[in-house]
Amino acid sequence: MSNTPFVKEMHAYLKLKGLSLADIDSDYLKPALELAKARILCSCKRGSRYPDNLDNVTDLDLSLLSYPLAIAILAYIGNPILTRRFAVYEARRAGRFLRWEPEEKVVSIARGTFGWDIRRVRLTIGKRTYTLAIHFTDYLSVSFPREPHWKLVNRIMLEGYVLLQKHELARLIEERVRRNIMDKIENAKLDAVPKALEEASLEILRAVRSSGLTETFPSERMSSYSPQGYPPCIAKLVEDATAGKNLSHTARFALATFLLNVGMSVDEVVDLFRRMPDFREEITRYQVEHLAGLRGSKIKYSPPSCENMRSAGLCPEELKDALCNRVRHPLMYYYLKIKRGITYGKEKKPHKEDIS
Amino acid sequence: MERRRSLIRRIFHEFYSERYELIEVPSDLPKREFGFIFFKSPDIMVRHKAFNNSQELLEFLKANVPMHAYYSTAHYKWPEARSMDEKMWLGADLVFDIDVDHIPTPCKTAHDSWKCLDCNLGGKGMPPETCPKCGSKRLERDAWVCDICLQKAKEEVLKLVEDFLVSDFGFRLNEIKVYFSGHRGFHVHIESEKVQHLDSDARREIVDYIKGIGFRPSISLNGDPDMSETGWRGRMARGVYKFIADANADLLTELGFKKREITFLVTNREIILRGLESSPPYWGCLHKLSKRSLNALFDFVKRSYAVDIDERVTTDIKRLIRLPGSLHGKTGLPVVPVGISDIEEFDPFSIEILNSASSLKLKILRKIPTLKLGSREYSFKVNERVKVPFSVGLYMACRGVAEIVNVM
Numbered sequence: 001m002s003n004t005p006f007v008k009e010m011h012a013y014l015k016l017k018g019l020s021l022a023d024i025d026s027d028y029l030k031p032a033l034e035l036a037k038a039r040i041l042c043s044c045k046r047g048s049r050y051p052d053n054l055d056n057v058t059d060l061d062l063s064l065l066s067y068p069l070a071i072a073i074l075a076y077i078g079n080p081i082l083t084r085r086f087a088v089y090e091a092r093r094a095g096r097f098l099r100w101e102p103e104e105k106v107v108s109i110a111r112g113t114f115g116w117d118i119r120r121v122r123l124t125i126g127k128r129t130y131t132l133a134i135h136f137t138d139y140l141s142v143s144f145p146r147e148p149h150w151k152l153v154n155r156i157m158l159e160g161y162v163l164l165q166k167h168e169l170a171r172l173i174e175e176r177v178r179r180n181i182m183d184k185i186e187n188a189k190l191d192a193v194p195k196a197l198e199e200a201s202l203e204i205l206r207a208v209r210s211s212g213l214t215e216t217f218p219s220e221r222m223s224s225y226s227p228q229g230y231p232p233c234i235a236k237l238v239e240d241a242t243a244g245k246n247l248s249h250t251a252r253f254a255l256a257t258f259l260l261n262v263g264m265s266v267d268e269v270v271d272l273f274r275r276m277p278d279f280r281e282e283i284t285r286y287q288v289e290h291l292a293g294l295r296g297s298k299i300k301y302s303p304p305s306c307e308n309m310r311s312a313g314l315c316p317e318e319l320k321d322a323l324c325n326r327v328r329h330p331l332m333y334y335y336l337k338i339k340r341g342i343t344y345g346k347e348k349k350p351h352k353e354d355i356s
Numbered sequence: 357m358e359r360r361r362s363l364i365r366r367i368f369h370e371f372y373s374e375r376y377e378l379i380e381v382p383s384d385l386p387k388r389e390f391g392f393i394f395f396k397s398p399d400i401m402v403r404h405k406a407f408n409n410s411q412e413l414l415e416f417l418k419a420n421v422p423m424h425a426y427y428s429t430a431h432y433k434w435p436e437a438r439s440m441d442e443k444m445w446l447g448a449d450l451v452f453d454i455d456v457d458h459i460p461t462p463c464k465t466a467h468d469s470w471k472c473l474d475c476n477l478g479g480k481g482m483p484p485e486t487c488p489k490c491g492s493k494r495l496e497r498d499a500w501v502c503d504i505c506l507q508k509a510k511e512e513v514l515k516l517v518e519d520f521l522v523s524d525f526g527f528r529l530n531e532i533k534v535y536f537s538g539h540r541g542f543h544v545h546i547e548s549e550k551v552q553h554l555d556s557d558a559r560r561e562i563v564d565y566i567k568g569i570g571f572r573p574s575i576s577l578n579g580d581p582d583m584s585e586t587g588w589r590g591r592m593a594r595g596v597y598k599f600i601a602d603a604n605a606d607l608l609t610e611l612g613f614k615k616r617e618i619t620f621l622v623t624n625r626e627i628i629l630r631g632l633e634s635s636p637p638y639w640g641c642l643h644k645l646s647k648r649s650l651n652a653l654f655d656f657v658k659r660s661y662a663v664d665i666d667e668r669v670t671t672d673i674k675r676l677i678r679l680p681g682s683l684h685g686k687t688g689l690p691v692v693p694v695g696i697s698d699i700e701e702f703d704p705f706s707i708e709i710l711n712s713a714s715s716l717k718l719k720i721l722r723k724i725p726t727l728k729l730g731s732r733e734y735s736f737k738v739n740e741r742v743k744v745p746f747s748v749g750l751y752m753a754c755r756g757v758a759e760i761v762n763v764m
């Protein structure tokens with residue numbers, strides 16, 4: 001059970017213990033917090049495995065409890081890249097174990113935990129033998145980049161059911177777990193953050209920075225940026241910059257780091273500052289390259305969190321929308337909006353194209 | 357102009373007072389958003405309307421006489437809210453739009469035309485992407501309904517419903533509702549609980565399946581498919597069989613087959629066919645063809661089975677779609693349900709619009725192409741006064757090419 005920490009039973013288990021985040025400083029939870037930190041750090045390194053002492057934790061409580069703590073820490077950090085790495089890593093780990101479980105177990109998790117409509121069949125079509133079928137609506141509820149053989153058009157569908165092999169169902173579950181973890185982290189509500197948790201978060205950030213871990217996954221950043229995803233604060237800064245308003249140092253830092261993080265090139269960012277009253281190409285370029293991690297420290301900088309934006313007077317209260325209330329970081333806003341295609345903005349004038 | 361429009365509006369008014377039984381009130385009515393376009397300002401859509409019950413909706417239609425009436429395929433917690441996140445999306449019906457607008461039909465060169473608004477260049481048939489002379493995208497198109505076009509749309513609907521929605525996706529016929537769109541095609545609605553929560557990406561996968569987008573023979577046809585199989589494998593097997601059986605040198609050349617390959621196919625036709633129909637089937641002979649030719653063959657077969665649906669409609673989970681039973685303001689034709697078994701005979705011009713009138717006297721104002729509407733062919737001369745069936749007359753009047761002289 002501890003290897004598949006997403007199952008419903010686990011939540012029940014935690015409740016049973018009557019534990020909450022407030023107890024984090026207790027001696028009982030301390031080891032679990034350590035474990036949570038280790039889990040997160042592990043997930044940042046590509047190809048790394050859990051250290052032995054993690055994979056072999058025999059204390060079931062410890063292993064189970066570390067999971068919600070890890071989620072709380074990541075929610076507090078609010079860095080989408082760390083979040084995703086963790087989700088992918090944990091989901092993959094769960095998937096690995098599932099592959100060894102008997103088919104019955106895999107099916108019962110799919111049905112029980114996710115409510116999927118799954119049938120057991122035995123059909124040989126072409127060169128493959130299928131033992132399972134999932135209703136196409138459940139199949140499509142798992143969304144991930146569809147490599148050709150996962151595209152519906154290349155699947156065999158019989159009267160609404162997509163044929164699957166056991167390892168494929170395990171893979172679907174894995175994707176769903178990943179999504180669930182991300183949702184949990186992104187939607188976690190942290191009212192009062194205990195000191196221990198804050199410290200753990202800082203520790204992780206420091207570790208990530210100093211080891212340059214963020215550089216191990218630069219290619220996973222979005223390759224092309226889309227302005228529709230900019231949060232109000234950034235949209236406003238872009239507007240001001242284009243209009244040639246003089247921006248404060250913090251504003252420039254926030255704008256440049258944000259745009260670099262969503263995939264804008266150094267040239268494009270430099271161009272954006274061209275209208276500044278004090279624009280000097282070489283200087284600006286040098287600074288932007290520095291922020292992009294191309295110079296000196298080789299650290300790629302992240303834009304300030306919403307809280308820091310607010311205290312720097314860069315969060316435009318009057319322009320904030322519903323999505324703003326759910327995020328703690330402008331990048332998270334962007335990430336949510338682009339990734340999920342959610343429109344939270346003001347409604348545009350209806351377009352003839354919208355109707356048929 | 358004003359007078360003409362007000363006469364049309366009067367007919368619409370009578371329609372909504374007399375024939376309101378045609379209005380099909382959407383399921384879950386209070387959770388739907390409505391949008392309307394009125395005669396007084398045909399460029400503005402009034403949105404974010406909602407109705408608590410069918411009575412309210414019918415009264416509204418009668419009192420306000422919309423030129424176009426739409427409702428949301430989505431259900432919302434607060435359909436009247438003005439922004440999407442306040443509305444709170446709860447789910448959406450799965451809808452498909454088949455419209456001959458996007459499908460080239462042979463008759464289009466006879467009745468459709470386009471004009472560039474920037475340089476006045478014009479032409480027959482479907483408009484090009486951009487003006488060939490000045491590159492402008494502002495092309496005005498003059499499009500007409502015709503029986504041949506509608507036949508094409510009906511074939512596509514049958515393929516969509518029977519081959520895809522029923523046999524592959526497993527929907528029951530009574531879950532699938534087909535409506536004439538009021539212009540050049542049909543809308544297919546599925547309201548089942550199961551589809552409500554599909555997001556836009558999921559709907560795109562459904563579209564891709566139906567259009568055969570992303571189909572990879574190397575994956576799907578792995579292990580020679582049998583003609584009795586269902587889904588794309590079966591379709592491809594039957595299509596390839598038919599293709600080989602009918603193949604002639606002209607088509608093969610057009611698809612880019614080499615001389616050597618054409619000779620191979622023609623001389624070995626029987627052997628290849630026997631392989632395809634044997635059990636288990638044997639496709640080995642086909643692999644004598646070059647990869648390029650084989651892919652051209654598969655692509656040709658795939659296109660003959662794929663259905664030409666408008667993906668924007670299916671993937672948009674916040675879309676407004678025409679209200680069944682309402683009149684289409686640009687054609688005067690009613691949006692009506694069509695049974696799948698009756699679709700072949702369906703003729704939108706045979707639907708009675710008003711109980712009280714059966715024909716119209718028109719004065720023709722502009723050139724109208726010769727058109728086959730229902731079972732009859734119509735051709736008019738400018739300035740001529742003619743008596744025509746009511747729906748044909750209303751159609752011409754709504755298109756702005758004729759003036760109603762008399763209601764009879």
Ligand code: SF4
Pocket residue numbers: 231232233234305306307309310314315316320321324325327328329330333
């Ligand atoms: S809440 Fe955050 S994302 Fe939204 S405008 Fe303020 S700083 Fe930007």
Ligand SMILES: [Zn+2]
Pocket residue numbers: 472473474475476477487488489490491492
């Ligand atoms: Zn032109």
Ligand SMILES: [Zn+2]
Pocket residue numbers: 461463464467501502503504505506
């Ligand atoms: Zn036609």
